Amino acid sequence: MSNLPEMPNILQILIYGFILYVLFRIGKFMYRKIQERRILKRMAKSGIRYIDKMDGHQFEVYLKALFRELGYSPTVTKQSNDFGADLVLKGKNRIVIQAKRYGMKNRVGISAVQEIYAAQAYYKAHEGWVVTNSVYTRQAKELAEACNVKLIDRVELQKLINKINQEYSAEDVYQGVTPAARKCPTCKHDLVVRNSNKTGNKFFGCSQYPTCTHTEPINT
Structure with missing residues (x-):
């Protein structure tokens, strides 16, 4: 009878290796999600x-x-x-x-x-x-x-x-804080800050509205 140790079961090694790989991928995915949440929280806090x-x-x-x-x-x-x-x-x-x-x-x-x-x-x-x-x-x-x-x-x-x-x-x-003053590129009158009823965001509209309907975003 041989005294040599038994060779490892190849199938077992493959199964354990696969399980470890899956656990590693799950851990990596969860870590990335946690980091994304932290980044979003920091962004919300910063007011960016x-x-x-x-x-x-x-x-x-x-x-x-x-x-x-x-x-x-x-x-x-x-x-x-x-x-x-x-x-x-x-x-x-x-x-x-x-x-x-x-x-x-x-x-x-x-x-x-x-x-x-x-x-x-x-x-x-x-x-x-x-x-x-x-x-x-x-x-x-x-x-x-x-x-x-x-x-x-x-x-x-x-x-x-x-x-x-x-x-x-x-x-x-x-x-x-009022944005810097601008002139309407269409009629050359002053632009005034208005609020969008749909989004609540501010935008510039011509002071001569409705005669002039030019608008542009604040952050141009």
Whole structure:
């Protein structure tokens, strides 16, 4: 009679291997779902959806409130001749910021980095930042790295927001701050902010309605 140990049952090994594989896939799926829920909760808390609805002026006002809560002393520059900076932060260092409120399909390009780099020299700032609710092009990232410009994208912006308990939320700013004035491209009269009865969202409509029926979204 042979004293050699029995060879493992190949079928058993295959079954155990299959079970482990299935458990691994289920665990991976569940982990991904949990992470997705956490991301959605962070997004809801950050108010990023209201930021997406803002125009550029509202976004600047919101960032002013945000950075004040983060311990800076922020000021919004004048809307014309700002030399590339929308906000100036005073703290240990002087920081200039260009705010880019974009649609998610639009990436922030190289010009934003060029402008804030020039603004850094004009305002005698120690740092230059670009802050957006969107993302950056590869060229913008490469130039920012070469120029030592800090880029804050959609994800990093949400992280900043979630660090604090804001006195003014993104919804407060969206609802309470009037967007920058615009002229109707059709009749050249003023556009006024209106509310949609269907969606509840704000939009610009011509002040000469119903003579002129031009409308456009706030976040253009």
